[in-house]
Amino acid sequence: MNLQRILNSQQAGLWMLRLSKILPVGLGLRFSRFAADRIAGRGDLPLVRAIRANRWVVSGCELDSDGLDLAVRETLRFVAASYYTLFHNLDNPEALQRHVIFSPAVDEIIALSQSKKRPTLFAGVHLSNFDLVLQAAAWRGMRGIGLSLPEDTEISKAVEWQHQFRRRSGIEILPASIAAFRRAIRELRAGGIVVTGIDRPIPHPKYRPLFFGQPACLPVHYVNLALDGRAPLVLVTAIQQPDGRAKMFISGEIWMKQFQDREKEILYNAEHVLEAAADFIRQAPGQWNILQPVWPDALSATP
Numbered sequence: 138m139n140l141q142r143i144l145n146s147q148q149a150g151l152w153m154l155r156l157s158k159i160l161p162v163g164l165g166l167r168f169s170r171f172a173a174d175r176i177a178g179r180g181d182l183p184l185v186r187a188i189r190a191n192r193w194v195v196s197g198c199e200l201d202s203d204g205l206d207l208a209v210r211e212t213l214r215f216v217a218a219s220y221y222t223l224f225h226n227l228d229n230p231e232a233l234q235r236h237v238i239f240s241p242a243v244d245e246i247i248a249l250s251q252s253k254k255r256p257t258l259f260a261g262v263h264l265s266n267f268d269l270v271l272q273a274a275a276w277r278g279m280r281g282i283g284l285s286l287p288e289d290t291e292i293s294k295a296v297e298w299q300h301q302f303r304r305r306s307g308i309e310i311l312p313a314s315i316a317a318f319r320r321a322i323r324e325l326r327a328g329g330i331v332v333t334g335i336d337r338p339i340p341h342p343k344y345r346p347l348f349f350g351q352p353a354c355l356p357v358h359y360v361n362l363a364l365d366g367r368a369p370l371v372l373v374t375a376i377q378q379p380d381g382r383a384k385m386f387i388s389g390e391i392w393m394k395q396f397q398d399r400e401k402e403i404l405y406n407a408e409h410v411l412e413a414a415a416d417f418i419r420q421a422p423g424q425w426n427i428l429q430p431v432w433p434d435a436l437s438a439t440p
Contacts, residue, residue: 153220153221153224154224154227156168157220157221157223157224157225158224158225158227158228160221160225162225165221165225166218166221168221169214169217169218169220169221170214170217170218172217173210173213173214173216173217173218174210174213174214176213177206177209177210177213177214184428185209185213186430186436186439187427187428187429187430187436188208188209188212188213188428189205189208189209189439190430190431190432190435190436190439191425191427191430191431191432191435192205192208192209192212192422193205193435193439193440194349194350194351194431194432194435195349195418195419195422195425196208196422197349197350198438200440201440202440205439205440208422208423211423212423212425212426215377215423215424215426216426216428219265219266219268219269219426222236222266222269223266223268223269223272226269227272230273230276233269233272233273233276234273234276234277235382236266236269236273236381236382236383237269237270237273237274237375237382237383237384237385238378238382238383238384238385239274239277239385240384240385242387243274243385243387244277246279246371246387247274247277247278247279248278249330250278250279250280250281250329250330251278251280253327253328253329253330254328255328256324256325256326256327256328256329256330256366256367256368257325257330257331257368257369257370257371257390258325258331258332258333258359258362258363258366258368258369258370258371259281259330259331259332259333259370259371259372259373260332260333260334260335260359260370260371260372260373260410260414261332261333261334261335261336261372261373261374262334262335262336262372262373262374262414262417262418263334263336263337263374263425263426263427264374264375264376264417264418264421264424264425264426265374265375265376265377265383265421265424266375266377266383267374267375267426269383270375270383270385271283271308271332272308274385275308279308279330280330281308281309281324281329281330281331281332282309282311282320282321282324282329282330282331282332283308283309283310283311283331283332283333284311284313284317284318284321284331284332284333284358284362285310285311285312285313285333285334308332313358318358318361318362321333321362321366322362322365322366324366325362325363325365325366325367325368326366326367331362331366331368332373333358333359333362334356335355335356335359335372335410335411335414336355336411336414336425336427336431337355337356337427337429338353338354338355338427338429338430338431339354339355339356340354341354342354342355342356342357344357344400344403344404344407346403346404346407346408346411347404347408347411348408348411348414348415348431348432349415351432351434351435352432352434353411353431353432354430354431354432354433355407355411355431357403357404357407359407359410360393360402360403360406360407360410363391363392363393363406364393364395364402364406369390369391369392370390370391370392370393370410371387371388371389371390371391372386372387372388372391372410372413372414372417373385373386373387373388374386374414374417376417376420376421376424377421377424386417388413391409391410391413393406394406
C-alpha cells in the first residue's frame with residue numbers, strides 16, 4: 138500500500154472533509170494530532186523526508202536528527218489541525234472569518250480589489266492555515282484572479298478537488314497555463330488583482346533562485362507577471378496567534394527591476410521576493426506547510 142499516494146489522493150481529501158464535519162472541535166483536534174504523530178513516525182515516507190529537509194534548510198542547516206524529529210512532528214500536527222479547522226468550518230463563512238484577524242490595511246486591500254483601481258500581484262506564502270485565510274478573505278469580499286497549480290499533475294484529482302472548494306467562496310481559480318498567464322496579465326493591466334503562490338516547489342525548473350541561501354526548485358512566474366502586468370508585487374501571508382486565530386500580514390510593494398540579461402532579471406527579482414518571504418517564514422517555521430522538497434539536493438544531506 139502506497140501511503141504517500143493515498144495522502145495525496147482526492148479520496149483522502151473527501152474522507153478528511155467528511156470526518157472533519159462530524160467530529161466536534163475537541164475530538165477533531167485530538168484525532169488530527171494522533172494522525173499527524175502516526176505519519177511523523179514513518180521516516181521512510183517522501184512526505185516526512187521532504188518536511189525534514191525543508192525544516193533543516195530553514196534552520197540554517199543547524200538542527201540535528203533529534204531536533205528534526207520534533208520539527209517534523211510540529212509541522213505535521215499543525216498541518217493536520219489546519220485541515221480539520223478548514224473542513225469543519227468550510228460551509229460557514231462567518232466561522233471562517235472569525236478564525237482570521239483582518240487588519241485595516243487588509244480590509245483596504247479587499248475594498249480596492251472590488252474597484253479595479255490599483256493593479257497588484259499578491260504573492261502568497263503558505264504559512265498558517267493558508268486555505269482558510271484565502272477562503273475567509275474571499276467571503277469578506279476579496280476579488281481577483283487566482284493562479285494555482287496546473288491540474289495535469291501527478292495528483293491531478295486532488296488538485297482539481299482543491300480548486301473546486303476554493304471556487305465556492307467566489308474566487309476565480311485558473312490552473313496554471315499559458316492562457317491563464319495571459320488572462321492574468323490582462324487583469325493586472327486593467328487595474329485588477331491577481332493572487333498566486335510562490336513557495337510550492339515545481340519539478341525541473343529552468344531557474345533555481347537562492348532561498349535560505351540554497352538553490353530552490355521554486356517557480357519564478359510571478360516575476361514575468363509583475364513585469365508584463367506593470368504592477369507591484371505584495372507578499373501576503375498569515376501567522377497563527379496564541380488564541381488560535383490567523384493574523385494576516387502584507388509586505389510593502391515590491392517593484393520588479395528590468396535587466397538586459399534575462400537570467401539576471403529573473404534571479405535578481407525572484408531572490409529579492411524570496412528573501413522577504415523567508416523573513417515571514419523565520420517567524421513561524423513550524424507553520425510553513427510546504428510538504429514537498431523545496432531543496433531536493435538537501436534530502437541526502439539532512440541528518
